[in-house]
Amino acid sequence: MATPKVLLFYGFAPLADPEAIRLWQHTLCDSLSVRGRIIVSKDGINATLGGDVVALKKYVKATRSYPPFKGIDFKWSEGRSRDDGTTADFPRLSVRVRDELVTFGAPDELQVDDQGVVDGGTHLTPAQLHELVAAKDVVFFDGRNQIESAIGHFEGAVRPAVETTREFVAALDSGAYDHLKDKPVVTYCTGGIRCEVLTPLMRNRGFHEVYQLDGGIATYGEAYGDDGLWKGSLYVFDDRITMDFSDHAALVGSCDRCGEATNRVADCGDVACVRQMVRCDSCLADEQMCDRHAVAA
Secondary structure, eight states: OOOEEEEEEEEEOOOSOHHHHHHHHHHHHHHHTOEEEEEEETTEEEEEEEEEHHHHHHHHHHHHTSGGGTTOOOEEEEOOBOTTSSBSSOSSEEEEEOSOSSOOSOTTTOOEETTEETTOOEEEOHHHHHHHHHHSOOEEEEOSOHHHHHHEEETTOBOOOOSSGGGHHHHHHTTTTGGGTTSEEEEEOSSSHHHHHHHHHHHHTTOOEEEEETTHHHHHHHHHTTSSSEEEOEEOSSTTOEEOSSTTOOOOOBOTTTOOBOOOEEEOSSTTOOOEEEOOHHHHHHHHHHHHHHHHO
16 A cells, blocks of 8 residues: 655755756656656756655655755655545646746846855744744744635734735835844745745845744744644645644634635636635635536526
């Protein structure tokens, strides 16, 4: 019986031929029946993959054999199994080359060398984060979009009202967060990669003391679950959509229709709409019932 797992990782390194890396990664994943999403750019690689644990371990070994990727920190989580024993989290494989690993719309601002991102935020482990919070009046800054932060965030965090990562640059340039430039700011995101890019963008705009949670919320949740500074559920980029770190996760999201506490994220019912919303099960069921009646009529 296969044991399904989910693998999350990224690595920043200068890549001379991203297309060659794409072809290699696609062939490697296909040969191991590993599925998921991989993005390659001139600055490195970013991926979320699912598959049998044995196949994924072979994938990790092969990927680490490439010198620029040897230091990548691979994060593991539990996957869901289909009846045939394969993972249900990723039904297909996508490997693409893009200008940016994370689409902030500022490909020329990011600088990467053999050590990784240049002039990024100071990395903090979960334990170091707690030490900093005990020593200073820090500001948490959420590096995710408003749907992700609505269902889970660090207590008291600044949560920019952005729908996409591309909107962060305009938000920073608007002056709305200039009052934070002389404060210790801790950025955080799902697995850490968005903060790798966000922190140098913030430094370029005059934020003086910028930190980033190493490994993101995923690593923090492994260390402290729901008994630390994190509140709520984590939005994830596979068929699960959300996950909790324990059986006592707080419900911090509110249904956009009735205001009931929920961690449910649903796609817009209109096929022409690509937005998501936080919506409770009752309102979602009512909407689906109305849609069925409309089709029947």
